[in-house]
Amino acid sequence: MEYHYNDGVTNYGPFTLEQLKQQPINRNTQIWYTGLPAWKPAYEIPELASLFGSPPAQGPPPVRQAYAQSPVQGQAVPKTWLLESILVTIFCCLPFGIAGIVFASRVESRFYAGDVNGAVQASHEAGKWTKIGFWLGMAGVIIYLILVFIIGVGEFAFFKNGNNF
């Protein structure tokens, strides 16, 4: 079985059970393994219970329990980077923006199929490509400004078509 844990920001894994026990997890760390419908705090995972001693005193069930039925309700969709990747596509770097959009749609479809973990991964990928596109575009603008102001190349043949954008 492959286990993943989330420290509130990033997903880690996959780990075997033995590896997972070595990780810096505590009783409330969110754990997920293949087949589990939603992330659960570590103390609810029977295999890990021995790490944390006795279960907490009986009280109202933890809030997350209510969401166990469907990972979609109650958990926010990971950031899809849709808007940013569309803007990058239009304004600067088509291929990187398109990659961002593809991963954005993957975040959506995985999340609503219940694959929260996969959605988070797609979200990271979408963010990565969008950022690459954005900074490449920035670099392009800066290089252009340097050429115009410092070197004084105002009119590339390249730009003779006019002054669009």
Add this chain to the structure above:
Amino acid sequence: MVIISRGYRVLLILSVLALLIVLYYLIDPMGQKWFPKCPFYGITGYKCPGCGSQRAVHQLLHFNFTGALQENALLIISLPYILLAFLFDYAGFKTRWPKARKVLFGFNAIVIVLLIVIGWWIMRNLFAW
């Protein structure tokens, strides 16, 4: 990447934005050599979906809506959508209204937006929009 605290990053982005607004208000990009040009237009002679954005923003900042629409209609029309997307992503709207988010920015919305952009790209070159 350099780690800057969230507050400072927001402040930085807002001040860059304010600077750009002042710049695009004061200077008409039309005929200015040093405003970045579209490489796609430079190479192919065809407009890209974003062509005219700088001039459109200039016109918009002067409340000349007709002029702005003539420069890049898609950008002007989609500004409310763009603004809404920022609110959903960064102002916590997405946790408050997850269903609205799914309709406005979900998988189907992504496909529709992509089709609109590509359609706009083709049409504006066919009809000189």
